[in-house]
Amino acid sequence: MDVILLADRRGQELLPLTDESCPALLPFAGKMVIEHTFEALVEAGLRQAHIVFPPEAENGKEALGGGERWGMRLEISLSRGEEPPLQIFARWKQPPAAPFLILRGDIIRSCRIGDFLKQAEALAAQPCVAARLSGQNAYMLLCRGPLGAYLNHLNWVDPAPYANAEADIPGVIALLDSLRAYHQANLDAAAGRLPSLLIPGRQIALGLTQGRNTEAYPQNLKRGVAWIGSNSHLHPSVELLGEVVIGDNVIIDRRVSIESSVILPHSYIGELVELRNAIVRGNDLIRVDNGAILKITDSFLLADLKAANMNQNLRSVLSRIGGGILLALSLPLWVLAFAASRRQNPAQPYVTRRLRGNKIEYNRENQPQRKEFSVGEWNVDAPALRYLPRLLAVISGDLELIGALPVTMEVAGHRTEEWQKLADKAPAGLLGPTQLNVPADAPEEEKLMSDSFYASNFSPKQDLYYLLQGFYALFSRKAWLRESDR
Amino acid sequence: MILNVQQHDGIDIVDLSGRFVMADTAETRERMLAIINQGSGKLIIDLQNVTFIDSSACAVLISAFKNIHAKSGRLILVTSPVVQSVLELTRLHTIFEILPSIPAAIGAFGAK
Incomplete structure (x- = not known):
């Protein structure tokens, strides 16, 4: 049986929540509003649906994909927004063929759609049966006859009264037709007053x-x-x-x-x-x-963590560009590093280490974790030459230009206390307070404390300071001599 | 932001309107201090027409509150829903005396 999900509410009544999306895609108790209807359809054995979104829902396709997440096959099309269904179907190459179920997907319905289909079966003589949830319009019709004006019963704006057969099933409906209603429906979901929803x-x-x-x-x-x-x-x-x-x-x-x-x-x-x-x-x-x-x-007081992520993305791009510029400027030093490491360690002038980077991967338990990466080091004493290859890791995004001291997965695994984990909130970087100010042979706790302090006082201004300090350090003795000779 | 001052039965009424943000704080703080120093110790700040307020503007209100208390005076705020929401968000509603309208605020001074 064909299923048509009308999700083309524009959501003016829910502004500013709908300034970038439509009501069907709003979050509701851990899922998008429309997902709750998907789950009710799957429970009733209906696994195909055609969704109608308003023009504002450009992200609809991206958010839902092909429906595989719910075990469904979804087709998506756009309407002009809050259009009567007959107007929408008039533009379709192939209007839906009877029998079909048509329902709004931009409201919350706590009921069993299977119960409605069973009751509607008993009314087989009727060309169309409307659902009511405990007496209220459930915005759901089972149609067996030709398309007709009865479909206007599902209009979001001025739904037409319905004069044909109705099946009343137990359940609750939340129209989400105001900010207050959206707020209340969310609280109802938390309190278990919408029992059929899978929270x-x-x-x-x-x-x-x-x-x-x-x-x-x-x-x-x-x-x-x-x-x-x-x-x-x-x-x-x-x-x-x-x-x-x-x-x-x-x-x-x-x-x-x-x-x-x-x-x-x-x-x-x-x-x-x-x-x-x-x-x-x-x-x-x-x-x-x-x-x-x-x-x-x-x-x-209040902040948008999505905006913070955008800042993080911008920071990452700037870091990569900075790494590229530094790599170009440092090319003469690579020749020097190669010559010095050949002289100091002719057997092994270049070594490779595995460190924990900033890229994220999902482990076997599907938990996000930082990815390990390989990075080279020239086998020389001078830190300015030794860590030159880490610029490649900055360009690849495994390291940031400025950040906490990169560590191995094993060292990171030993961080169990809350204050120790604080250091992990900062990205791993080429330069940073620990790399610049803490001696390489300092105890691990001291380095960790320095990184934790950096993570808790993280700011772009501070990063700029460390970048300048890094340039200054390049002309100091400590960048070119081994620790014991400084 | 616009600041108007009027007097009613010995009560100073400061009417603020528009956006009350960091850029306005220095001037508003100074003018408020002058009003408190010259006034009778009865002050109403009418924020009903304030369309936006940030934390630095809240700091000006706190400084007015401190100054009038140092003079053993009394400050009443009359707020709009927007201002009220910010005061509640920052828990400042627990320290300020807030009333819903100017007549109610004037009445409160009369009652004391």
């Missing part, structure tokens, strides 16, 4: 559910119910009250208090912040009780 995560304490790789503590939940997505980090002093939803990749700092709020993915909540009846998306603060919508410009 990911496991319960770590009574009322507290969290996704994988999330660091949260039972004491975080002061009262109520909280659902936390994956890869999120909550400081032990964070307080969650009432019903709270925290999406994926969220960082919540010390002594934050969150009550009846929804924190969307990739958000940072700064120290001591208090949130109540709010939706937070990055640095957007939406208060559903007083209607205030504002962008917080102070990144120590």
